[in-house]
Amino acid sequence: MSPPSASVSVHVSAPPAVVYGLVTDIADMGEWNVECRRADWVGRVREARPGARFRGRNSNGWRHWSTLCTVTAADPGRVFAYHVRAAGLLDVALWRFGITPTEAGCHVEQSTWDTRGPLMRVVGGLVTGVRDRAAHNEANMRRTLEGLKRVAERRP
Template identity: 90%
Template sequence: MSPPSASVSIHVSAPPAVVYALVTDITDMSAWNVECLSAEWVGRIREARPGARFRGHNSRGRRHWSTVCTVTAADPGRVFAYHVRAAGLLDVALWRFGITPTRTGCHVEQGTWDTRGPFMRVVGGLVTGVRDRAAHNEANMRRTLEGIKRVVERA
């Protein structure tokens, strides 16, 4: 796989299983994810496993949009990844959480790969108001990982 468009990591003083449980509970993403207002499972699979789908509702200021995501990897305590599409059809991005155990908890890395074509780059910029998606994602991922750290370390 190519290098991510944006990637951020953080050390968390919690076991990998705790972090994995948090990032795969998509119905509670808004507690720690910066842009996500809410998410719900779509279809008959309602757990983190490859092929499961969920709809994410996002916002940035007064702008709101939804995407449909398909889980591509779900390795408990290690990896959670999903493919994002606009309107369930148009490529947007791949997102991945990698979790590596350490002596004092775990290292969490969040990465994203921009998979938009030229049309979706223009439309996405208009819908979200973001021109530099990589820089925007990196700043938001930093805040998101700090949110994950806050939630799991206080538990």
Template identity: 70%
Template sequence: MSEPSASARIEIAAPAERVYELITDLANLAAWNAECVRARWVGPVKEARRGARFVGGNRNGARRWSTHCTVTAADPGRAFAYHVRAAGVLDVAVWRFELTPTDEGCLVEQKTWDIRGPFMRVVGGWTTNVRDRVTHNTANMARTLENLKRVAERR
């Protein structure tokens, strides 16, 4: 895949397997995620597995929107990724978490690729009130990873 549109990384003093469990625990996502405030599995598969689907509820100030996501990678303790669509059909982004064990815990890298076409760039900017998605995502990813670190290291 090409270079991500935005990325962030952080060292977490917790095992990669524990961090992976937090990342894939949709019921408790709001405890650490900066923009996605809720998510739930939909369809027959209710766990992090390639092909599983979930709906995410997002917030930016007073603006709220939902996304439809399909898991593209689910490798416990190593990687979790998903393809995001608006209304289930319009491409928005690909998000990926990569976890690398370290002596003290793990390195977590969060990456995103903006795959919106021209129509979705305009509509998405209006819907979310985010005109510069790269800058917005970069800041949110740093905040998200700091929150994830706090939650993972507290356990």
């Protein structure tokens, strides 16, 4: 796989299982995620496992949009990844949370790969109000991981 278009990491003073539980609890993702306001499972599978789908509801200022995501990896305490599509069929991105245990908690890396074609880059920029998606994602990912860290570290 090619290098990610954006990647950010943080140390979290919480067990990997707690962090994994947060990143896979998509119903509460909006509590710590900057751009995704909420998400809901779609279909019969309502847990993080490959093939499960969820709809993400996102916003940037006054702009709002939704995406359809398919889980591609779900390794408890280690990896949660998903493929994002617009309108259920147009490639948008791959997202991945990698969790590595440390002596004092875990290291969390959030990465994304922009998979949009030229037309989707233009349309996506108009819909989301973001021209430079990689820079925007990197800034949001920093804030998102700080939010994840804050929530994870106050969990028992």
